[in-house]
Amino acid sequence: MVNSSSSQPLLKVHSVRDAAGNLNVLIDNEDPSNSYTVSLGYSGFSPSGTPTVYTLANNATTITSASGSATSATVAPYSLTVVHFPGSGGTGVTAANATCAVHYAQAGSWPGGFQASVTITDEAASAVNGWQLTWTWPNSGEAITQLWNGTETQSGTAVTVANASYNTTIGASGGTVNFGFTGSDSGQTPAPAAFHLNGAICGNN
Numbered sequence: 001m002v003n004s005s006s007s008q009p010l011l012k013v014h015s016v017r018d019a020a021g022n023l024n025v026l027i028d029n030e031d032p033s034n035s036y037t038v039s040l041g042y043s044g045f046s047p048s049g050t051p052t053v054y055t056l057a058n059n060a061t062t063i064t065s066a067s068g069s070a071t072s073a074t075v076a077p078y079s080l081t082v083v084h085f086p087g088s089g090g091t092g093v094t095a096a097n098a099t100c101a102v103h104y105a106q107a108g109s110w111p112g113g114f115q116a117s118v119t120i121t122d123e124a125a126s127a128v129n130g131w132q133l134t135w136t137w138p139n140s141g142e143a144i145t146q147l148w149n150g151t152e153t154q155s156g157t158a159v160t161v162a163n164a165s166y167n168t169t170i171g172a173s174g175g176t177v178n179f180g181f182t183g184s185d186s187g188q189t190p191a192p193a194a195f196h197l198n199g200a201i202c203g204n205n
Contacts, residue, residue, distance in 0.1 A: 009187060011036060011075070023047075023085040029075040032058070037074045040083065047085050054082040099124035100202040102133070102195040107180070113145070114189045117180045118161070120197060122170040129169050131177070132162045134196045141186025149179035159192075 012028040027038055053068035058078035068083055075081045103119040122128050137143070137157040144152050150161045167177050183189070195202045 008036060011038065012188075013038075025073075025083040025085075027073060027075050027081040027083070029077060029079050029081070032078045035074060035076050037072055039072050040070065049086045051086075052084045054084065056080040098201060098203040100128075100197040100200065102197075102202045102204060104191050104195070104204075106189060106191070109185075109189060112186075113182060113184050115180065115182050117178065119176055119178045120170060120202070122172055122175045123203075125172055127169055127172045127175065128198065130163060130198075131168070131170060132160055132198055134158070134160045134199075135192035135194065138190040138193060139185065139188050141184075142189060143184050144181045145184050147179060147181040149177070152181070 010029065010031040012030065014026045014028075015024065017023050025040065029036060047070040051068045051070055052065055053073060054063050054065050055076065056063050056079060057076050070085070073081060073083050099122070101121040101123055103121070105117050107115040107117055109115070118133070120131065120133060135158075137159065140157055142157070143154060144159065147161065149167060150164050152159060152161045154160075161179060163177070169175075170177050
């Protein structure tokens with residue numbers, strides 16, 4: 001689970017960890033005239049080694065690469081930049097001895113909206129009978145507009161998704177349930193920083 005955000009409206013930031021554990025931060029500079037120096041900060045992740053910066057400049061036909069910094073990146077006008085961190089850099093949000101794990105994945109986005117999928121895994125030795133998953137949106141502009149495989153309530157940035165009538169049980173020792181939703185946003189769609197299942201914090205998956 002990785003969060004990313006930008007206070008500059010012409011900079012769009014997305015981040016993801018791949019199956020090998022590598023962290024990749026994509027910075028999309030939509031300003032045709034100005035470069036920006038972007039500060040990079042981390043919560044629950046400790047960069048290890050020197051990142052590699054890949055850049056596709058305006059009107060370029062090839063991607064360039066260079067060694068970068070773990071604390072900042074300079075992005076050229078109207079360019080795409082990826083800062084790649086080796087997988088040994090640590091983990092995202094974790095919870096020691098957590099009995100549940102949550103995998104949050106954004107499936108797509110469009111101006112003013114996005115779609116996401118959430119999978120809950122029960123890692124305890126006993127099943128969960130009746131579940132509620134809660135989180136807080138990092139961006140106040142984010143909201144669920146339509147949800148399937150559950151029922152949702154939202155108050156401000158606080159969200160609660162409860163089971164539907166047909167998926168009340170999460171099987172013990174690795175059982176899963178999944179729900180998905182479409183949402184609205186105000187330009188940024190950072191992932192929630194933490195999830196709680198029936199009040200207990202979950203690790204990421």
